[in-house]
Amino acid sequence: MTLVSRYALRTLWRQGRPRSMLLARPQIRGIMMVGPQILGDENEEDSGSSKKNDPKDDRREKFSQAAFKALETAAVTFATLTVLGVSGIMYHIYYQKRVLKKIRMAFNEGDPSLDMAFHSNDPESADWIVRDEQAIIDKAVSGRGLGRYYLIIGEKGTGKTSMLLEALRRVEGRNCAMFEAHSDPEIVRIRLGKALNYQYHEDYIGSLFSIRGPRDTTALLDIERAFDKLEEVALDVVKEKGRPLVLIVNSTHLLREDDDGENLVELLQQRAEQFAASGILTMIFNSDDYWVYERFKKLSTRLDVVTIKDLGRAKAIEALQHWRRKYFGDSVPVSVCNRIYDMVGGRPQFLNRVAQHSDMLAHAQQLVETEKTWFLNQCGLLGEDMDDDVMESGKFSGSAMLLAKELVEMEKKHIDSKGKPLPDQDHILPSLPLWRARQVMTRADYIQRYDNLNIFTIDSKSHVRADSAPMMEAFRQICAEPGFDNLLEETLDRVSAIESLGRTRELVLKDLVGGGKYRIELEKGNSWKGVGNRISMEVVPPPEEEDDD
Template identity: 55%
Template sequence: MYSRRIWLATKIRPLRPVLRSQIRCINPFLPVDILDEVTNDDENTIREKRKLKRLQDLDEKIKNKKDGPINEYQTPQEEERNRERQKKENRQENWERFGSFLFRCFETAGITFSSLAVLALSGYMYHKIYNSQVLSKINSAFDEGDPTLQLSMYKRTDNNKYWVARPQQLLLDDIVNGKIKGRYFLLVGEKGTGKFSAILQSIRSVKGLNCTVVDGHSDPEIFRIRLGQALNFGYHEDYIGSLFSIRGPRDTTALLDIERAFKKLEMVALKRVKSAEEGVQVKPLIVVINNTHLIKDDEEGNKLIELLQQKAESLSGSGLATMIFNSDDYWVYERMKQLSTRLEVINFNDLGREDTIKVLKAARMKHYNVYLPLETANKIYDLIGGRPQHLALVSANKDPLLTSHQIIDREKTWFLNQCGLLGGDMDDDVMESGKLSTSAMLLMRELVQMDREKFSLPLQNDDKIDHVLPSLPLWRARQVMTRPDYIQLFDNLNIFTIDCNSRVHADSVPMMRAFHEIASQPGFDELLNETIERVSEIESLGRTRELVAKDLLLGGHYTVQEDKNNKLNIKLHGGTRDLLESANEDDPIKMEDFSDGAHKKWWSKRMSHYRDSYKPEEVAELGLTRNPEEQNSSVELSKS
């Protein structure tokens, strides 16, 4: 009996590790379970203890046997007791296994939950630190220094020795210094009047503290990138949370990103106010939107303008920030006028005669170290006025008078290329171009007529006066053009301009001189009338259907007779072919060419005084001139 038990034990026990299900700790966050070795050691120890206990129980049973030698067979009662004892041992062993299983489950759950807790805490801490870093970076964008490298890019304001302060400069200085709060500003003026230079000069005076500059663009995506660069904001594109998603770093539109950037700006401004000491007034942040007119006047552009204006209203109302919009075109003011409550418009004009002379003398001394005579400076102002853009070009060239004439010729060519008249032979497919050119020429002729009427008035005592270009109200200009929609296009083309008072005038003094020269050419009025009539004919053909007998219009006539067979015979009389040939002999009306040497005639005429150059013919016949010296200078220029 004993040997049989030994044999069964040796056969069954090796199979128990195979039959027994192995429970392993699975940790999804760690590649290797660090408790595997400890668990295996405990399991082997328990197995050895159980084996030793069974052997000891068997030895004790053998020793306590009183019936002599061990019998190989047992009685039914002994077998029943052995089976009961075996069941009890098996039950106890199962409970031990189940307890070990529960312990391992709790152990694995604890490791998993602790790993998740560490991961969640790390993510939360990263999120808080990242947002704090974003606000810190935006705050650093308004520290003292060069905002977005604008001051270093525009070197023309480096030397204050040659800087001429404008009347608007003091107002801009107060805005940038934070003395004026509760409003936002729109700078309106022609291209090249020095608006952005004045803003940079004010920013330079405070060394870029609390200031940043954003350049506008027609594409909202590019404007979004420039705004992020100016505010030092990356739109969360470097956020590590995007690694756990399949989508890209940004799944939204440009307007939503611009809204997020301004939200962060508001948080930075509020943080600056809260961190300030009690009783200390915090200066508002200055955000300059340059070239606002580059935003397209369409649905997306209007949404962007509306968003920027809403932010300007809220930030200026709370005193947290002041926004300055810089625009060359009038349509931006029309869009902002509808929703504005705190908007203030600042208009920039050309320099006067005294400032122009000061600028020219300083620029010539800077470039060539040469003193510019007062007479030459006055002549340059008479030719091109006081536009800083033109003055910078003239002062940088060796021959300033020649450059002044070239500027006028360039403006004249630009106007004719954009709005040249096509005459009576205009094709019906280009009727839109004909309407555009006739509208521009009608407005141009009206301004020239107003200027000529002003020249016919008695002369004032002071001969050296500033240029005052003739202007019309916007509604009156639309009446003259017979179209209300083209004026914005002309403003974009820098032919006509509209100031903040809704007055329409020539874009510059060279452009006004080009108007006079074009209107003074022989055959201009006839060519304009022919183009207007041709446009009316094309519109009439589009609206009605007409039957026209050209032979009758050319002077011929028909005779209709009935013969004996009741047939009609129609004959033409009047020499239609001769009439056509005689009509074709007349040369078409052409405007005078001013290139290939013909422009020198205008150059000599320009050297006289502005009023004398373009005064009406009936006044010019009286011989009212300024002085004989100017006539002599015109003769010398014509000879050269």
């Protein structure tokens, strides 16, 4: 068999074809006929080329081919990375602009708080009782209070949030945003992001290729980043419209008085001071408790405090009649309104509850009983049978009763000196300075807990009084009960006895036999030298008995 036939067989075998196909195709027979000449020519060319090419030239050619492939691969890689880099930079720029645009959209007309407020769509909202403090709040919400930030403080139910929502309604929520505070900074972070329409880069696609996740940080850092973006938007808005943005933090008292809560309050106040100084944003804080004002006062330079009090008699009667017409469509005699005001005072929350019941006087009395029950549940006296383990509860209750008794005595002295108040006068609840209240209670740390429990309240002038008129009526009834003074005295004596037992130390001396004695010596120290008194004790052996001769 010729070389061509062997070459053809080898080729067919490599291609997996059977040997019988060798003579079946004319192409293969043609190759077999002319194969020796072709093969011979190729062999001659190969032999000639092998003689001409040098091994060094082959290595150089291979090296040049490898270098070309490496350069080609590097160029492709560089081009790919360049396209990815440029695309990433363009997306980052687009995302940053999109973030600022979304935050700006949050200050457009309308606000989620207004949508949730029940009186936003009330056709009778124009009949809302206008109060003196409403003008100050309207000025702040409308952006005319440049260079200041505000703390609205007052007891629960005085209408602070309603006044803020009314001011938002009047400006239709333009350039305003509002969110509720919370004890957990993580929830504050989420609510602030929702109010500003900011997602803290959690929707950033580039975070998919990063090692650290978008939430690998703390809530305070995220809140700081949100304020950084808000600052950029506020600068642009002030340049365009000439009026600052407004950010309202409602229920600031819900922040905890721990390290995280104090750090968050400090962050909010620092930002409020900075924004007020630059005039690009006005922050408004709403609080029920005094501690927020006490915390702000330490670092405040541009703070305005707005105190919201209960309604006076005339405004309370007007509000009661308005709500009565709204719920039942009838009018209430002025005499009945005066009696209700004498019982529950001018707290809008209580007046609204009373107006919703058919028998208003009975429900007003029920409100007084509710406040009395709440006070006794929190600060009820236990008497001389109090157990040692509840001494802290006895201290807490005794201090509250001492302060309540002092307020009742102050009211009696005022009535005795001024005479019985006229029926058309406003409620003036007795109050005393904070330092004096602490002297009466003999404790300085309980007053804040009383304020949190809505038993006593502290106003912006640092005066302490009953939280409401029904609570003050509860104080009168409790102090007028027979045996109250004895029960209070027994509780205080029992607390003193338990504390005395805790301060007393008992020393037991043993192993004295045969008439032995102890010798105790007291060495007085020198206070100037920092040396205290020292007591030394030693055993005196009994005298030896003489032997009888």
